[in-house]
Amino acid sequence: MSSVTIRGIRKKYGSMxxxxxxxxxxxxxxxxxLVGPSGxxxxxxxxxxxxxxxxxxxxxxxxxxxxxxxxAKSRDIAMVFQNYALYPHMSVYENMSFSLRLRKxxxxxxxxxxxxxxxxLNLTSYLERSPRQLSGGQRQRVAMGRALVRDAQVFLFxxxxxxxxxxxxxxxxxxxxxxxxxxxxxxxYVTHDQIEAMTMADRIVVMxxxxxxxxxxxxxxxxxxxxxxxADFIGSPSMxxxxxxxxxxxxxxxxxxxxxxRLPVPAAHAARAGQKVVFGIRPEHTLLADAGSGxxxxxxxxxxxxxxxxxxxxxxxxxxxxxxTDRHEFRPGDLIHLAFPEAKIHLFDAASGMRL
Amino acid sequence: xxxxxxxxxxxxSLLMAMAIIGYPILDLAWTSSQEVSxxxxxxxFAGWENFAEVFGDQLxxxxxxxxxxxTFFVVVGTLAVSLPVAIILNDDFYGRGLxxxxxxxxxxxxxxxxxxxxxxxxxxxxxxxxxxxxxIGIIDQPVEWLAxxxxxxxxxxxxxxxxxxPFTTTILLGGLSAMPQDTYEAAMVDGASGWHQFRYxxxxxxxxxxxxxxxxxxxxxxxxxxxxxxxxxxGPANGTDILVTYLYKLAFRFGQLGKAAAISLIMFGVLLxxxxxxxxxxxxxxxxxxxxxxxxx
Amino acid sequence: xxxxxxxSLLYWLFLSPLVVVILFPFGVMFVTAIRPRDEIFTYPPxxxxxxxxxxxxxxxxxxxxxxxxxxxxxxxSVLATAIALLLAIxxxxxxxxxxxxxxxxxxxxxxxxxxxxPIVLVLGLFRLMMAMGLVNDLNSLVVTYAAFNLAFTxxxxxxYFNSIPRDLEEAAWIDGASHxxxxxxxxxxxxxxxxxxxxxxxxxxxxxxxxxxxxxxxSSEDFTLPVQIYAQVAxxxxxxxxxxMAGTVLATVPVAIVFSWLQRYLIRGMALxxxx
Ligand SMILES: Nc1ncnc2c1ncn2[C@@H]1O[C@H](COP(=O)(O)OP(=O)(O)OP(=O)(O)O)[C@@H](O)[C@H]1O
Ligand SMILES: [Mg+2]
Numbered sequence: 001m002s003s004v005t006i007r008g009i010r011k012k013y014g015s016m017x018x019x020x021x022x023x024x025x026x027x028x029x030x031x032x033x034l035v036g037p038s039g040x041x042x043x044x045x046x047x048x049x050x051x052x053x054x055x056x057x058x059x060x061x062x063x064x065x066x067x068x069x070x071x072a073k074s075r076d077i078a079m080v081f082q083n084y085a086l087y088p089h090m091s092v093y094e095n096m097s098f099s100l101r102l103r104k105x106x107x108x109x110x111x112x113x114x115x116x117x118x119x120x121l122n123l124t125s126y127l128e129r130s131p132r133q134l135s136g137g138q139r140q141r142v143a144m145g146r147a148l149v150r151d152a153q154v155f156l157f158x159x160x161x162x163x164x165x166x167x168x169x170x171x172x173x174x175x176x177x178x179x180x181x182x183x184x185x186x187x188x189y190v191t192h193d194q195i196e197a198m199t200m201a202d203r204i205v206v207m208x209x210x211x212x213x214x215x216x217x218x219x220x221x222x223x224x225x226x227x228x229x230x231a232d233f234i235g236s237p238s239m240x241x242x243x244x245x246x247x248x249x250x251x252x253x254x255x256x257x258x259x260x261x262r263l264p265v266p267a268a269h270a271a272r273a274g275q276k277v278v279f280g281i282r283p284e285h286t287l288l289a290d291a292g293s294g295x296x297x298x299x300x301x302x303x304x305x306x307x308x309x310x311x312x313x314x315x316x317x318x319x320x321x322x323x324x325t326d327r328h329e330f331r332p333g334d335l336i337h338l339a340f341p342e343a344k345i346h347l348f349d350a351a352s353g354m355r356l
Numbered sequence: 357x358x359x360x361x362x363x364x365x366x367x368x369s370l371l372m373a374m375a376i377i378g379y380p381i382l383d384l385a386w387t388s389s390q391e392v393s394x395x396x397x398x399x400x401f402a403g404w405e406n407f408a409e410v411f412g413d414q415l416x417x418x419x420x421x422x423x424x425x426x427t428f429f430v431v432v433g434t435l436a437v438s439l440p441v442a443i444i445l446n447d448d449f450y451g452r453g454l455x456x457x458x459x460x461x462x463x464x465x466x467x468x469x470x471x472x473x474x475x476x477x478x479x480x481x482x483x484x485x486x487x488x489x490x491x492i493g494i495i496d497q498p499v500e501w502l503a504x505x506x507x508x509x510x511x512x513x514x515x516x517x518x519x520x521x522p523f524t525t526t527i528l529l530g531g532l533s534a535m536p537q538d539t540y541e542a543a544m545v546d547g548a549s550g551w552h553q554f555r556y557x558x559x560x561x562x563x564x565x566x567x568x569x570x571x572x573x574x575x576x577x578x579x580x581x582x583x584x585x586x587x588x589x590x591g592p593a594n595g596t597d598i599l600v601t602y603l604y605k606l607a608f609r610f611g612q613l614g615k616a617a618a619i620s621l622i623m624f625g626v627l628l629x630x631x632x633x634x635x636x637x638x639x640x641x642x643x644x645x646x647x648x649x650x651x652x653x
Numbered sequence: 654x655x656x657x658x659x660x661s662l663l664y665w666l667f668l669s670p671l672v673v674v675i676l677f678p679f680g681v682m683f684v685t686a687i688r689p690r691d692e693i694f695t696y697p698p699x700x701x702x703x704x705x706x707x708x709x710x711x712x713x714x715x716x717x718x719x720x721x722x723x724x725x726x727x728x729x730s731v732l733a734t735a736i737a738l739l740l741a742i743x744x745x746x747x748x749x750x751x752x753x754x755x756x757x758x759x760x761x762x763x764x765x766x767x768x769x770x771p772i773v774l775v776l777g778l779f780r781l782m783m784a785m786g787l788v789n790d791l792n793s794l795v796v797t798y799a800a801f802n803l804a805f806t807x808x809x810x811x812x813y814f815n816s817i818p819r820d821l822e823e824a825a826w827i828d829g830a831s832h833x834x835x836x837x838x839x840x841x842x843x844x845x846x847x848x849x850x851x852x853x854x855x856x857x858x859x860x861x862x863x864x865x866x867x868x869x870x871x872s873s874e875d876f877t878l879p880v881q882i883y884a885q886v887a888x889x890x891x892x893x894x895x896x897x898m899a900g901t902v903l904a905t906v907p908v909a910i911v912f913s914w915l916q917r918y919l920i921r922g923m924a925l926x927x928x929x
Binding site: 359361362363364365366368369370372373375376377379380381382383384387437440441444447448449450451455456457458459460461462463464465466467468469470472473474475476477479481482483484485486487488490491498518521526575576579580581582586589600603604607608613616617620623624627628630631634635638 | 657658660661664665667668671672674675676677678679680681682684685693694695696697698699700736740741743744746747748750751753755756759761762763764765766768769770772773774775776777778779780781796797799800801803804807857860861862863864868879880882883886887894897898901904905908909911912913916
């Protein structure tokens with residue numbers, strides 16, 4: 001097991017820049033998740049670590065070794081592909097043992113390792129089957145098993161769960177995490193599903209358009225998103241964002257949004273009065289308030305999920321989502337009043353999108 | 357070094373094709389500009405004389421005209437049969453597998469063999485076509501099918517159609533089987549009748565395949581020697597000669613290499629035009645389907 | 654009556670004239686090949702005959718040197734197929750897996766060669782083979798057949814290779830395989846079906862070729878089957894039709910059987926191969 005260090009990595013396809021200088025330190029035994037919208041360059045970065053894409057500039061180090069020019073086969077990494085990439089003409093056993101056979105390891109040793117991995121993954125009774133005869137979840141496990149037998153320095157995952165149905169995805173998510181806690185192999189995991197990222201990661205790397213937006217633990221990203229992009233990307237449903245202007249008068253500080261509505265913010269922001277800002281509040285942090293003190297909103301849509309109620313409402317020309325765990329009988333057209341606790345408020349500069 | 361790997365992989369095939377297909381073209385260009393002795397020896401530069409001779413030759417113009425007729429009728433006839441056949445073979449019915457095998461059968465037999473068998477079947481005295489037609493009472497005297505140029509040419513065109521059907525049907529079937537089923541289902545839901553489905557869905561979607569089948573057939577038929585060569589050798593009295601048979605006679609019977617080379621080049625020019633047409637058709641179809649996951653070398 | 658049954662009857666009715674015309678020459682072939690010699694030129698012509706004369710085949714075999722021509726055809730077709738495949742596999746792999754300068758150019762060059770028919774080039778080829786002393790040498794047919802079949806073979810293989818996911822090879826590299834190892838142990842085994850089909854079609858094309866064989870092989874020991882059978886018919890005062898037909902039966906039927914078994918691959922492969 002070892003660390004992975006990425007220094008100033010760039011990637012060009014022809015004249016098109018796909019990655020614009022990525023710096024990232026992945027510690028030994030860490031589980032890092034790369035997340036971002038489609039096309040932002042996650043797979044490209046992962047494949048560069050794997051040695052499947054050439055490096056346009058910058059350095060990639062696995063442990064102490066710069067691997068830019070080391071071919072994939074000598075990097076001592078294992079990878080699980082989105083479509084599993086199981087060898088269709090080999091049995092499960094042969095798939096899992098392929099890498100060991102290439103390394104000319106002893107037969108008994110290979111057998112022991114394959115059976116060990118198979119028992120961890122509940123594949124023991126499928127070893128003689130061909131990949132065609134397996135379900136999606138089983139194939140996924142075989143792909144994992146192929147990585148597992150290797151004792152590789154680093155595990156790489158490229159959206160390994162995206163071809164599974166929702167239920168199975170949750171199960172496998174937990175299994176992969178449990179596996180990591182047991183093996184402690186340094187892992188880089190690509191997904192565009194932020195819930196997967198939040199639940200699995202030691203640290204999350206949020207990427208957008210070939211750049212890193214923020215690196216941090218799941219809670220850091222949730223509590224203090226560095227900018228509007230991260231704020232919007234992490235959390236589901238997304239954070240409500242309301243553009244407005246910061247005002248201060250006689251000790252009171254507020255953001256004035258369309259229709260002249262005033263949203264109170266912490267007094268610390270008084271110095272920025274007059275600045276164009278974006279006010280952010282997560283749906284789960286909104287509170288119901290009295291008609292006197294709260295901000296008035298008109299209910300548009302009510303969606304009960306069982307566990308909670310999601311309410312979509314109109315506020316000063318914008319729309320806002322609020323989540324309540326208590327049961328309320330709201331109907332479209334109702335007027336409700338909300339309060340936004342100061343500690344949960346996020347403020348961003350409207351021009352740069354950066355957190356204030 | 358990395359960059360040269362794909363080049364190294366294509367070079368052997370490239371060299372092979374260059375040598376066997378590229379070089380003869382240059383040689384033909386050279387030969388067509390040479391004066392040729394009666395014994396097939398090149399004796400000196402002749403400029404455009406060979407071409408002038410070709411263009412002044414009534415047999416050339418007759419052959420060219422007949423090539424046009426031959427190509428047109430075989431291609432159109434083939435398409436007229438193949439399109440309904442392909443549509444039937446694409447539908448589900450009892451014995452479809454057998455029907456496909458039978459329709460494709462002529463493809464596996466060399467044109468030479470087919471032509472030899474037909475030459476015998478059309479024999480004016482004992483041919484079994486005459487036997488069949490007499491048995492069912494269509495004729496009461498054996499007919500000398502290949503003895504007059506006009507009937508012989510018609511018969512050759514019909515045989516030409518017969519042997520072109522499998523290839524054409526295959527291309528059309530490929531197109532039909534690639535057609536999205538849900539489009540039909542949507543059309544049925546929209547209340548389209550069978551004819552409307554054909555007219556407004558099948559035909560437009562099939563158009564690229566039909567175009568390609570036409571162009572490829574034009575090229576193949578234009579170039580096809582064995583049927584006419586084996587059945588009549590362009591005779592009687594040059595009455596069924598098309599360009600390829602005329603060219604072959606000039607080159608290997610009469611030793612008029614310069615003239616033959618000139619005709620070859622003219623045909624090459626015509627083919628080039630068809631090929632460019634084909635390339636245009638294919639690349640237009642490919643624009644949507646280009647695989648973008650190609651990696652760098 | 655179920656709808657499918659009605660439809661089937663209707664379709665067969667529609668196809669029946671074509672089916673008859675297609676099967677007719679096969680009938681002619683068989684019926685002539687097995688009838689006694691003196692019943693060939695009966696008047697009026699008739700399908701009927703008095704007995705099955707199987708000895709026609711053995712007689713024909715000896716008299717027309719069928720065995721020699723058969724060996725020539727096998728030699729030429731097998732070698733041409735092997736060479737075409739050997740050259741086409743790397744080219745198709747490169748076309749399917751790499752992006753490189755000149756790829757589009759090469760694609761169009763292949764298209765051109767696919768369009769070029771032997772007949773247009775036959776004079777140039779004859780002079781080439783003459784200059785190289787290869788006239789009357791079966792190897793001249795081997796190389797020309799290989800060359801003329803390259804383009805189609807490359808198309809067909811390339812379109813199949815495109816359908817083999819690239820990440821299988823990448824997975825093998827990550828598993829520790831070199832490019833060569835992944836090619837041999839992962840890629841090629843998966844490509845076998847396409848290679849078999851491509852091989853069989855090159856084989857059939859070579860087996861059936863006429864113009865070049867007629868031109869480049871001048872002496873009767875070097876004739877391939879189509880030329881051999883043509884030679885029994887062309888420019889003869891008296892044609893032994895029962896022998897000719899026996900020859901066509903033997904030359905045609907095995908190929909037709911293999912072909913029938915393969916034609917469903919053809920519909921799939923051709924549609925991709927020829928059209929793309
Ligand atoms: N071989 C290539 N040639 C040119 N551009 C490419 C190539 N591969 C990827 N790209 C481009 O690079 C960008 C990043 O692609 P990448 O596959 O890394 O995205 P991703 O973040 O993994 O997206 P997804 O979530 O959809 O998998 C995309 O805009 C893509 O179009
Ligand atoms: Mg990706």
